[in-house]
Structures are given as C-alpha cells and as structure tokens.
Amino acid sequence: MRELGVPLERDLDGLDWRDESLGARIRVALWLRDEVGVGGTFTKQQVRAAVSGTEQVDRRMRDLRPAGWEIRNYRDKPSLRPDELFLERIGRPVWEKEHRAAGLRQISARTRRQVYERDGHMCRRCGVAAAEEYPDEPGSHARLTLGHVRPHRSGGAAGPEDLLTECARCNETVRHLTGVQMDREQVWDRIEQLPGKDRKNLLAWMMHDAREQTPTERVWGMYRQLPAELREQLKRDLYDLLRR
Template identity: 40%
Template sequence: MEMPSWQDEKLGTMKRAALWLVAVVGEGHTFTKAQLREAFPDTAQIDRRMRDLRDFGWQINTNREDAELEAHEQRFVVQGAPVWEPGKATKASTAISAPQRRQIYARDSHICRSCGITTGQSYEGSQEGVQLDIARREVIQADGSKAVELVTECKRCRVGGRELTADLPAVLAGVRYLGALEQKILAGWIAADRREFSDLERLWGEYRALPAESRDKVREALDPDSEA
C-alpha cells in the first residue's frame, strides 16, 4: 500500500504525526518540539497525539529515556504499526492513568525496582535528584509466553535498561533450587521488601568499585605472606 502524505488533512492528527515522523524525521533522528508544532500549527495538542503512537509500538524517546537529549528534543527510535492503514489504529489505549500511576508507586514502595534508589534521594556523587517513573518491562512468563508489566524505575535505570527482559522462569527455578532455610530467609526479605547487607558484603561491593591499583592493595592486605 502506498504511503499517504502526512499533509493530507483527511487523516487524523495521530496518523499524520506518524507519517511526518517517517517522511520528514526518519528513524534514529531527533526533532524538536518547535519543529513538531511548526509542522502542525493548527493542532493544539499535537504533543499528546504523537505520544499516543507509543500505544501502537512506536518508540519516541525524550530526555527521560535518552540522557543525550535536551529537554526540548525527542528522538524517533523505531516505527511501530502503520496506523494510517485501515484497522491498524484500533488498539485499545495502554496509557497509564494518574490513579494507576499512584497505585504502582505505592505497590513498589516508591523505590526504583532496578537499583533500589528512592524518591527524594540524590544519585551518589552528584546533586541530581531522583526522578521516578513507570516503565514497561517485558517479562517471560512461567509458560514461556511474554507479557509487558509495569514497574517503577528511576530515570537513569530507564535509560540504561530499556531493552531488558525479565526472566520469571529463571527466578522461579532459582527459588526451587534453594534449601528450606534459604527459602525462609528469602521469604523474609520479600515480606520486608528490603535486605540488610552484612559488613562483609558491603566491603565486597566497595572493593569491586575500586580502581585496579587500589584493588591490588586490598589483596596485599589480605595476603598472609605479604611483607605488609
């Protein structure tokens, strides 16, 4: 089917926005809010109509997903369903409502479920405050099928983990492999939704973060045959 023109006003605004992205911007390229509004000067909510494309598999990143973008920029990453074709724009909306967003934050204890940082904190080594958002995570189900589930993530983890797929069967298999005592300990961590790390575990994490020269000094300190 021949692709219609994005300037065809007989089409809906969302369809025209999709065609504009394909014909004018191109996958992998950036555009600004000013360019979008210049292309659709008579559409008051063109930003929202373009966001609606995400419900049809279109990936359009802002600086929340791509740290290289400025606040006024967006990147057209991947084209989704050709919504201008008959029957392709009838998918039910998957937009997250405000009540649903609040429910997910509360369910996830207002914690980034990837790195554990919480709202109100700042990232280590910077003054950048944590911004939490809702991410769509692909999850392999117990029967091998895939489903998209909603999870709380911070901005940094969303940028770095967008292509991650969670493997539920692998986690369940790991749980079954544990002994009774280990399962009980894990159940306690899950019930509390937190885990306290021992001094030994914290030292291991701090050691792994050291540069190579400093790691050598720690190894020397632990070596009974070291002259130190």
C-alpha cells in the first residue's frame, strides 16, 4: 500500500479521495486507485478508516464490481488472510461523469417498499426480522437490505420480481457461495428428520419459492422494522390490551 500524499503521474484529474463532497463510491474507487493500486492488498477496516463518516462503505465498494472492478477475497484467492482483499483490476473510472452510473441499477423507493412489504420485512433466506438479534450471534442485530434473485453482474434486472429481502449477513454470504457449502444429501437428511406436517409446509414453501408467513409472523416483521421507541409503545399497548 502506498504512503499517503505520494503524487502519482496518473492523478491528472485533480480528484482526491479525501474530498467529502464526492460520493462514497467515487471516494472508495479513488482510494483504491491512488492508495492501493492493481496488485495491492488492503482490508475493509482500512477502507472504513479512509472513507469515514459514510454509511455502508462496504456496499459502495461492492458496487464497483459490476463496473468491471475485480476485488478478490480469501475465498477466491487462498493466499489472502480472512481480513484481506486484493485489487486485481481497476474497472471503469466511476469518478468521471460519463461513468458515474456504470454498473448501478437504480431501485426506486416504491419498489424497495413493495419488496419489503411483500416479504413481511423479514429475510427470505434465514427468516430474521429487521433489527432482530441473531440467535447464533448474541449482540448482533439484523439489518435488512435487498438482494437479487439473479446476481447484478450476471445481468439481472431490478424489478420487484427480481429482488428479495435479505439481511446484510445473508446478502454477504450468498455473494461468496461456491456450491460446496451444503450438498443435496445434507439437506435431504434434515428434510427426512422433519415431522410429516413440517414436510408438507416445506413443500408448499418450495412450490411458491417463498416461506408462507402466518398473520402473526407478518405483524412481527412489520413490528421489528419500527424504531425502538415505537416498538416499546406497541409492547405496552398490547400488554394493556391483554390485561383487560
């Protein structure tokens, strides 16, 4: 990684990744170009420290991939440590006006709301609700985002039918699935262990390619996406209602 402040011959555009008036995606791209360079390694922590005060820096970095940027991790480059990333290729110069939207697909607020409501404000992969604590990761709470049924880099569209609600953890995991995480036999063994009623429910979910939610589950998903203050109010209201 280069020392900060060392001028590069190619930096003729005068743009600086420290300029907070630039968008996070552009700042991340400039930082990778100027401070890492093709063939360089870095960590997510270094990106966050450089482009601080910006939400979802990791996502802005991932948004470079559909624009031709190739960023490897330890899953596809075993020589890397788990916390290391490798800049293999710099894609389109997203800091230039004509390339600003390269690789991006705009999802309207209406579409985003429609998908969240359709999925009951719950992750379609693991079933966790917005802001709910992960059972296997105490202290870590789910943040919902939108995933693509067909990966962006493979040309998937961005309509409601092309999107599904995912928690950030599942969204990140799915991006790196290699096909050897679970095999058919492992899943089938678990299916065989289910009671008959649960097998029928599972088949219904498979046929619809979605987990059918009970009215209680749908309300739970809506409740979990509310701010903490409103959740507390509803909790007290329901408690009082049941005491009447």
